[in-house]
Amino acid sequence: MTMTDNTTGVLGQRLLRREDPALLTGEARYTSDLPIPGALHLAVLRSPYARARIVSVDTSAAAAMPGVTAVFSGADLAEAWAGPMPCAWPVTEDMKSPTHYPLAVGQANYVGDGVACVLATSATAARDAIDAIDVEYEPLEAVIDLEDALSDRVVIHDEIGTNRSYTWDLKIEESEGQVDQAFADAAYSVKERYIQQRLIPAAMEPRAVAAIPQPFGGDMTLYSATQVPHILKVMTALTLGIPEHQLRVVAPAVGGGFGSKLNVYAEELLCVALAKRTGSPVRWTETRSEGNQATIHGRGQIQDIELAADSDGRLTAVRVRLIGDMGAYLQLVTPGVPLLGAFLYAGVYELPKAYDFSCTSVFTNMTPTDAYRGAGRPEATYAIERAMDSLAAEIGIDPLELRRRNFIPTASYPYEAMTGLVYDSGDHDRAATLAADMIDYAGVRARQQTQNVPGATKRLGIGVSTYFEMCGLAPSRVLASLNYGAGGWEAATVRVLPTNKIQVVTGTAPHGQGHETAWSMIVAEKMGVSPDDVDVLHSDTAIAPLGLDTYGSRSLSVGGVAIAIACDKVIDKAKQIAAHQLEANPDDLEFSGGEFRVAGSPDRAMPLAAVAFEAFTAHNLPDGLEPNLEAHTTYDPPNFSWPFGTHMCLVEVDTETGQVDVLKYVAVDDCGNQVNPLIVDGQVHGGVVQGLAQALYEEAVYDSDGNLQTSTLAEYLVPAASDVPAIETGHTVTPSPTNQLGVKGIGEAGTIASTPAVINAVVDALSGLGVRDVPMPASPNTVWRAINEAQGGQQ
Amino acid sequence: MIPAAFDYVRASSAAEAIQLIGQYGDEAKFLAGGHSLVPAMKLRLAQPTVLVDIGRVSDLSYIRDGGDHIAIGALTRHMDVEKSPVLAEHVPLLAHAAGHVGDPQVRHRGTIGGSLAHADPASDLPATTLALGATYVAEGPNGTREIAAADFYQGYFTSALAPDEMLTEIRVPKMGGAGWSFQKFNRRAQDWAIVGVAAWQRGSECGVGLVNMASTPVLASSVATAVAGGASAADAAEAAAADADPQGDLNASVEYRVHLAKVLTRRALEAAAS
């Protein structure tokens, strides 16, 4: 069944999210809300130095403080770990990864690196005792600058002898030397450097953990504000040497993640290890400053991109050199992030097999980086979309026109890109045309003629960004070819209860996305019941033992499709029961609207409810058929899903102050069929704001000694509701042909498209003043400086 | 985000508060709205051992017409300053500036006395009351004294108040229909100013206060002198940073702050004159 026409069904309706009442009234229970009698509180002493030898740790004074149960240094716990903290993505055979323990042993490598910890009977006592731990440090020179790191002038980790973690290449040529030749022959070419500043994910709910030993037998329950309970279970079992079947991981209500909770963190392992050691529950809640320092950061790349084009402006080659900032250690998927972008540096454009990508990733004395909303793909999209504007300026044509000339033609879908990946479906011209209409592109260009005159201090700019997102991670075989340490399947169980209520068990782990609502709609549509009759169970490995969790815009296009397939299996079984009851051949039965009917004899029918009860009593089932209506499936997608679209942003820049005012923002996204357009709009809104935040507001700033200057939300500028424009969403619908729902992911698209749209608009506004680029975030000071530099004036 | 241990006592009058602060000595601090002090305590940047809570000294929450000036009790919340009809009529610049402090939650808790006593050069009300030529009233163990706003600010977070002195009242001269403007420049609507300018003008007489342009709020006397000498707004604004000594930070370099002060002062004078 494909759902291109779902106007009459449940799918496609703007149902309010069933999750929201509990979230909005504060009734939802987050990890920190759980009442856990007798829990000990963990606090972590963190290194104040970016790089320092730990000479000695004296815990005696802290241990003597009231309420303190135990104090441990990294060395004290060295025996607790069966292995170091996990990195699941060894991108190359010779990738280097320094040994990383939950508490540093011997040397601390970033400000925030755990050095010692306290267990106490209250959070207050634990916090007070932290100040009483006496650590003698020998500060060492820190490495902050990526190119300095690359030079190995100072090697951070003696153990690996270099700051280079790996170099990963993707060179694609029809014939050898084609890229070089294309640049030699190019009618136009541009070469640009972009800096992807580090970002702090800043999820609304900080991280929180509670490990609870179960009575007798050594079983352990780990509650965590995580987006990956299943992965966390496997990794915790391996790192701590706990038999996996004795570990249960639960993610209660989780307040956002954006990739920052797609990880295995020191505090999770500490809580479990110390609960095991003490026999008491151990809990920990992150403070916001700890979050800024010791939860992963996103982005952190230097990008050099070159485009070659023929005399019509059609791309003939793309060359990319990246330096990736890994931070002090490799976390769960740190090294893989640049690879996720590697396939997208040609954007939505037709490029011959003339592509040369190389990424070298280095260690620095800063917080580890890892996946952050979009992970690699926003960076890639930023580079190609900014460079396309540069190319348009070089050629002297309108940036939208240049894009149109290069769009992959709609007729060529499914399209095999030069990387060998097959883009499932797309219609870039339609999305761009809709966006241009919504923002009145031609009208804005005309207004610019009258407004952006010499001497004008309020300049209008419009920015375009078109994108493809490679998401729905992912076919397991493709992940294998990238050395990723896990598969990309998702599991689902659909169970029709005797009273025709339906339980769905999913391996996805929602933390704000509205899966309970969306999955209930899929089942309702499939089974002919009301969404209210469907309960969605998730995020507890005792209830949903199999799953690969939620990240990479995968949940609907993999997990949601798995549910649809499980529904099909249930319907097949139910059909056999109904056929038996109706004394018909199963092949002659039709199922729709929750009822089985014999084709051609409308009066011979049996509702699913009756079948469900028959399956339960098992009084009269076909020979050999097992009782109950339940089916399980594990679905491995045949392809990524490829949402696409065009975003446009209209800004006014005050050239006296450098202030950027976003006047209008238009987002046209095509994520195939929409299960619930309300949720789609919400995802787009949030994503756009997060991308706009990178463009204009946010940056994790370090001084040259490696001190994080933005350790609170007073310095790290997350925009608030009053700071963001109204966002107008538009949609085109190009169903994915690779899955039965015709769906594509939408969780990251907004973030991917918006950052370049905003910066393109700012640069467009200032192009008349000679400005060619503005670094991110385009703060007023930065914009003012860019104008001055372009005008040859003071900085 | 857990402060160091402290004791807490609540005062029901100014006299009692002063007596308590004297009793506990140097390590004690007044707690008014708590919106500067408590964040600093949570980060353990401030670790007072005793808090003397004056937040419920309700007889210090008032806005009264004092003839040539308006008298504002030190415990008056920003929201009450913002919404006061008396101030709207006689000192609209101050009411308007109070409406730009933080966000509604901050304005409902924070007090004008706390804001001034805290002496943060990045805060809006110190520079605004300075521009308006306000006088502050302080009460201590030895009685009451008046301190001109121009004499009050001594450095970062340092005021002329003795540790056992409490700010009780702020007296702001009526503006007598002067034109005015408050230019607050920030990156997010709810933030402290990167640079702010509070200005009033009546003919060739004006007062200009600068936010976040030195270790104290700054009275831009050079601008006033220029205006008195007949300079245009643009020309007078060139002197905006003459009395300032700004620092660079994550949001602004020194050069940019100086530049902003000039731009915002020009805009403020133009708006005040129109």
Ligand SMILES: Cc1cc2nc3c(=O)[nH]c(=O)nc-3n(C[C@H](O)[C@H](O)[C@H](O)COP(=O)(O)OP(=O)(O)OC[C@H]3O[C@@H](n4cnc5c(N)ncnc54)[C@H](O)[C@@H]3O)c2cc1C
């Ligand atoms: C999120 C946020 C945003 C903010 N944004 C802004 C902004 O944009 N602009 C701005 O100007 N301010 C801003 N503030 C600060 C806010 O205005 C504070 O309320 C104010 O600065 C302090 O007032 P308070 O009553 O809360 O003082 P408290 O925090 O209680 O006290 C501050 C200090 O003053 C002392 N003190 C208090 N009252 C007296 C008194 N009567 N006599 C002697 N000493 C006293 C205390 O001992 C303490 O040292 C913001 C605060 C927050 C939390």
